[in-house]
Amino acid sequence: MTQLLSVQNLSVGFGRGDNIKPIIRDVSFTLDAGETLAIVGESGSGKSVTALSINRLIDYGGGRILDGRIDFAASNGRALDLATLQENQLERIRGSEIGMIFQEPMTSLNPVVTIGRQIEEVFRLQGKSGSEARTETLQALDRVRIADAARRLSYYPHQLSGGMLQRVMIAMALAASPRLLIADEPTTALDVSVQAQIMALLSELQRETGTGLIFITHDLGLVAGIADRVMVMQAGQVVEQGAADHILDHAQHPYTQHLLKAVPHFTNGNHVREDAPRLAPSAAKACLSVEGLTVRFPATAGLLRRSIGAIHAVESVDFDILPGETLAIVGESGSGKSTTARALLGLVNPTRGTFRADAQQATQSQKPMQMVFQNPYASLNPRLDVQSLLSEPVLAAGQRLTRDIQARMTSLLERVGLPSDSLTRYPHEFSGGQRQRLCIARALMLDPSILVLDEAVSALDVSVQARVLDLLIDLQKERNLAYLFVSHDMAVVERIAHRIAVLYGGQIVEIGEARSVLSNPQHAYTRKLIAAVPTIERRRERFELNTDAVPTLLRPAGYEPPPAEWSTLAQDHLVRIQPAANA
Amino acid sequence: MRSFLKRLLGHSSGRIGAFIVCLYLAIALAAWVGITPYDPLKQFRIDRLQGPSAAHWMGTDMFGRDVMSRLMIGIGQSFLVAFSSVGIAALVGTLLGLTAAWFGRLWDGVVMRLMDVLLAFPAILLALLFITVVGPGTFTSILAIAFVYTPIFTRVVRGPALSIRARDFVDAARTFGSSTSYILTRHLMLNLVAPLTVQVTLALAWSLLTESGLSFLGLGTQPPNSSLGLMLADSINLMEMAPWLLIFPGLTVMLGILGFNLLGDALRDLLDPRMRRAAA
Known part of the structure; x- marks a missing residue:
C-alpha cells in the first residue's frame, strides 16, 4: 500500500506572542x-488537536504549529507539507x-x-452544474443508506434523527471523494444501536472507496471493531502505537493497560455482581415499588394547536427495587x-399509575x-459555592444549618473523595468527575434510601x-441504598446492575436478573441492543446495516395499548410476548 | 471582586467610563450635601450674564446666578432622578420578568403583551403622556421614566430566566423540594446579576438623557430648582449673547452619557462569557 500521510515530530501550541503553551x-x-488509524485518549489528551492540525483547522482555534512536518500525498501525485x-x-x-466528520451532527x-x-x-x-449536482447528491444519500x-433531500436538519444527520455528514464529507477522512468522535453523541450503524457504514464505505481513515475516540471498545492500527495519547504525547491486535492484547505502556482495564468490558x-439482595434467603421488603406508571404528553399540530393525540412516553411500567x-x-x-x-422525582406529572417510596427505618x-x-456541568449552579450547594437539600427540607450538618458535609465530601478545602470553592474549580462526586454527595445529604442515577456516568x-x-x-454496600440506574451503556450496566429492565417505545419489554437478561436475551429488541455493544473481544466485526425507522410513540387520542402478556423465562426473568405481526 | 475591578480598570473604555461616572457621582454627592462655590439661588444682580472668570468659573446667568453651582445642583438633581427611576424600573421589571418566565402561561402572556404595548410607544412620548395625566414635578418624572424603562428590564430578565429555568440545576433543586422563592432568588437571580448590571448602567445613560429632555420641555424639574435640561432651556434665547450658558450644561449631559455608555460596554465585555472567550 502507498503511504498517504506521514506526520513527524508534530508540536502544536496555543496562546499568543511569547506566551505559547x-x-x-x-x-x-x-x-x-x-x-484506519484510531487515535485513543481521554479528554485533554490532545487527540482532537492532532486531528485538527492535519487539515490546519487548528489555526482557527487559536493554535499554531510549532514544529514538525505533515506530509500528505495529494491526488495529483504531489507531496505537500501541510x-x-x-x-x-x-x-x-x-x-x-x-x-x-464532527462529533455533534446536530450542530x-x-x-x-x-x-x-x-x-x-x-x-x-467542484464546478458541477445544477442538475449534475442534484443527481450526485441523490447518489451520495443512497450511498450512506438513507432510505x-x-x-x-427537501428535509431540514431538525426533521432528521441524530443518526440520520451523522449519515448526512458522512455523505457530505465523502462527496468530494477525499483521500483522507478524519472522524472526530463521530458516534459519541449517538445511541449504541445507532453507533453500530454508523460504524458499519464507515467501514463499508472505506472498503468501497479506499479512503484513509483517522478515527478519534475515547472508547477502546469501538477501536477493536474498526481499526487497523491504534495510537494511544496521554497529555499531548503519544504513549504507544502499533497494530490494533497487538495494542489490545499486549499493551506495553502502563497508561494503555490502565485504559484497557478501565473500559467496561x-x-x-x-x-454481573454477585451480591444481589433478591437472592438472599431473608430478602427485605421493596423500598420502591412502581405500578402502572404512565406518562403521556399531549401532542398538538398546526396554527390552532389542534390536539392530534398523545405521545405515550411511558406506558404502564411496573417494577420494584429492594434496599x-x-x-x-x-x-x-x-x-x-x-x-x-423524572416522573418518580416529580419533575413530570404521571398520567396514571402509582409509586411508593419508603424511607429507611433508621433515618426516616x-x-x-x-x-x-x-x-455534572449543568446540574450545579455555577454561582454558588460547594457549601451552599450541599446545604440546599437540607434547607429545602426545612432544617437549619447546624454544626451537625456542617460535620455531615465535611464527612460526605471526604467519603466521595473530594479535598477537604472544597467547601468554599465553586463548581468551575472542579473537573467533571469531581463535580459528579459533588452531585452524589449532595444527593446523599438527606440520607435517602433510593438514588435515581440518570446516565450519571455517561x-x-x-x-x-x-x-x-x-x-x-461502595456507597451502596455501606448505606444499603437502592439504585435506579438509567443508562444506554450495556457495559456499564453489566458492572453495577443486579436486575435489568429493557425499555422500548415507553414499555418494558424484558425485565429480570442481570445475568439472565444479558446472557439469554429473549426479546428481539434486547438482542439488537446487546448485539450493538462494541467490545474489545469483537474484532473487525461487520455490524449489520439496518435502515428500520424507530416506531412513533404518537397515538390517537383515547388510544389504549392492549394489556401486556408476559412469558416467564426463569425464576426472575419476564419477557413481553411480541405480537406476531411485528415479530 | 477585587480581580473584577482590576479587569475593569484594565479595559480601556471601562477605565474612562468608570472615571467619568465616579467624577459625576462625587459632584452629585457634593451638591446634595451643599458644597457648591456659591448658593445656587443667590442672585448677583451686578454680575448678570458675565462670562467665565476667576470668581465665576463658568460665568453667571441672566439673574446673576453662578452657573457652576447651578450645574452641580443640576447634576445632583439629574442623578437623583436617573438612579431612582432606573432603580424602580429594574426592581419592577425584574419582578415581572422573573415571574413571567417562571409561572408562564397566562401570566406570561398578560405581562409580556402589556410590555409589548408599552415598548411600541416612543419613550419620550410615553413619559409625556404620563406627566400630562399626573402633572409635572421631580417625583412624577421619576415615575414617568421608571414607567418607560420597566418593559426593557422585563425583557432583559425574562429571556435568560427562561433558559436558566430549563437548566439541570433547577431540576435538581426541584427534586430536593426547594421552595419557589429559594429557586427564584438563589438559582435564577444569582445567574441574572451579570446581564442586569450591564442593563442598569446603560439605562442610567438613557434616563439621564430622558430627564434632561423632560426638564427641557418644562415637564421635569420645576424652577427655581436647577437641572441640566432646565438650564439648557433657559439658555436658548441667550445663545448668541452668552454661549457659556449653553455649552457647559450641554457638555455635562454629553460627557455623562458617554461615561455611562463606556462603562456599560466595558461591563458587557467583562461579564458576557461569550465575549470573554473571544477575548481569551
Whole structure:
C-alpha cells in the first residue's frame, strides 16, 4: 500500500506572542491509503488537536504549529507539507482531499437550509452544474443508506434523527471523494444501536472507496471493531502505537493497560455482581415499588394547536427495587427511560399509575428518593459555592444549618473523595468527575434510601467513570441504598446492575436478573441492543446495516395499548410476548 | 471582586467610563450635601450674564446666578432622578420578568403583551403622556421614566430566566423540594446579576438623557430648582449673547452619557462569557 500521510515530530501550541503553551509534543505517525488509524485518549489528551492540525483547522482555534512536518500525498501525485502550506492552498485541500466528520451532527449542519442543498453545495464547489449536482447528491444519500433519499433531500436538519444527520455528514464529507477522512468522535453523541450503524457504514464505505481513515475516540471498545492500527495519547504525547491486535492484547505502556482495564468490558452477563439482595434467603421488603406508571404528553399540530393525540412516553411500567439493589433501565434515546426517572422525582406529572417510596427505618428522611443528573456541568449552579450547594437539600427540607450538618458535609465530601478545602470553592474549580462526586454527595445529604442515577456516568471519561462506578458500588454496600440506574451503556450496566429492565417505545419489554437478561436475551429488541455493544473481544466485526425507522410513540387520542402478556423465562426473568405481526 | 475591578480598570473604555461616572457621582454627592462655590439661588444682580472668570468659573446667568453651582445642583438633581427611576424600573421589571418566565402561561402572556404595548410607544412620548395625566414635578418624572424603562428590564430578565429555568440545576433543586422563592432568588437571580448590571448602567445613560429632555420641555424639574435640561432651556434665547450658558450644561449631559455608555460596554465585555472567550 502507498503511504498517504506521514506526520513527524508534530508540536502544536496555543496562546499568543511569547506566551505559547504547547498542547501536543513530538507526535509522529503514518497512515497508508485505505488504512484506519484510531487515535485513543481521554479528554485533554490532545487527540482532537492532532486531528485538527492535519487539515490546519487548528489555526482557527487559536493554535499554531510549532514544529514538525505533515506530509500528505495529494491526488495529483504531489507531496505537500501541510504544516507550512498557505491558507489559500489549504482551502483547496480541505473538503476535496481531506474530509472531516464532527462529533455533534446536530450542530454541524446549517439548521435553515435543507440537507439536499447543503450536500449539493459540495458538488457545486467542484464546478458541477445544477442538475449534475442534484443527481450526485441523490447518489451520495443512497450511498450512506438513507432510505427514500429523494424525499429526504427537501428535509431540514431538525426533521432528521441524530443518526440520520451523522449519515448526512458522512455523505457530505465523502462527496468530494477525499483521500483522507478524519472522524472526530463521530458516534459519541449517538445511541449504541445507532453507533453500530454508523460504524458499519464507515467501514463499508472505506472498503468501497479506499479512503484513509483517522478515527478519534475515547472508547477502546469501538477501536477493536474498526481499526487497523491504534495510537494511544496521554497529555499531548503519544504513549504507544502499533497494530490494533497487538495494542489490545499486549499493551506495553502502563497508561494503555490502565485504559484497557478501565473500559467496561461487556461480557454478555458473565461478570454481573454477585451480591444481589433478591437472592438472599431473608430478602427485605421493596423500598420502591412502581405500578402502572404512565406518562403521556399531549401532542398538538398546526396554527390552532389542534390536539392530534398523545405521545405515550411511558406506558404502564411496573417494577420494584429492594434496599441495596440496583435496577438498571436500558434503552435508546426516546425509549422513555429518562421520563420514567423524572416522573418518580416529580419533575413530570404521571398520567396514571402509582409509586411508593419508603424511607429507611433508621433515618426516616422525608425525601427518600434523590437524583443524580447526567451532566455534572449543568446540574450545579455555577454561582454558588460547594457549601451552599450541599446545604440546599437540607434547607429545602426545612432544617437549619447546624454544626451537625456542617460535620455531615465535611464527612460526605471526604467519603466521595473530594479535598477537604472544597467547601468554599465553586463548581468551575472542579473537573467533571469531581463535580459528579459533588452531585452524589449532595444527593446523599438527606440520607435517602433510593438514588435515581440518570446516565450519571455517561458524560465522564472511561477511567473517571470506572472510579465513580466503584464509589457508587461502595456507597451502596455501606448505606444499603437502592439504585435506579438509567443508562444506554450495556457495559456499564453489566458492572453495577443486579436486575435489568429493557425499555422500548415507553414499555418494558424484558425485565429480570442481570445475568439472565444479558446472557439469554429473549426479546428481539434486547438482542439488537446487546448485539450493538462494541467490545474489545469483537474484532473487525461487520455490524449489520439496518435502515428500520424507530416506531412513533404518537397515538390517537383515547388510544389504549392492549394489556401486556408476559412469558416467564426463569425464576426472575419476564419477557413481553411480541405480537406476531411485528415479530 | 477585587480581580473584577482590576479587569475593569484594565479595559480601556471601562477605565474612562468608570472615571467619568465616579467624577459625576462625587459632584452629585457634593451638591446634595451643599458644597457648591456659591448658593445656587443667590442672585448677583451686578454680575448678570458675565462670562467665565476667576470668581465665576463658568460665568453667571441672566439673574446673576453662578452657573457652576447651578450645574452641580443640576447634576445632583439629574442623578437623583436617573438612579431612582432606573432603580424602580429594574426592581419592577425584574419582578415581572422573573415571574413571567417562571409561572408562564397566562401570566406570561398578560405581562409580556402589556410590555409589548408599552415598548411600541416612543419613550419620550410615553413619559409625556404620563406627566400630562399626573402633572409635572421631580417625583412624577421619576415615575414617568421608571414607567418607560420597566418593559426593557422585563425583557432583559425574562429571556435568560427562561433558559436558566430549563437548566439541570433547577431540576435538581426541584427534586430536593426547594421552595419557589429559594429557586427564584438563589438559582435564577444569582445567574441574572451579570446581564442586569450591564442593563442598569446603560439605562442610567438613557434616563439621564430622558430627564434632561423632560426638564427641557418644562415637564421635569420645576424652577427655581436647577437641572441640566432646565438650564439648557433657559439658555436658548441667550445663545448668541452668552454661549457659556449653553455649552457647559450641554457638555455635562454629553460627557455623562458617554461615561455611562463606556462603562456599560466595558461591563458587557467583562461579564458576557461569550465575549470573554473571544477575548481569551
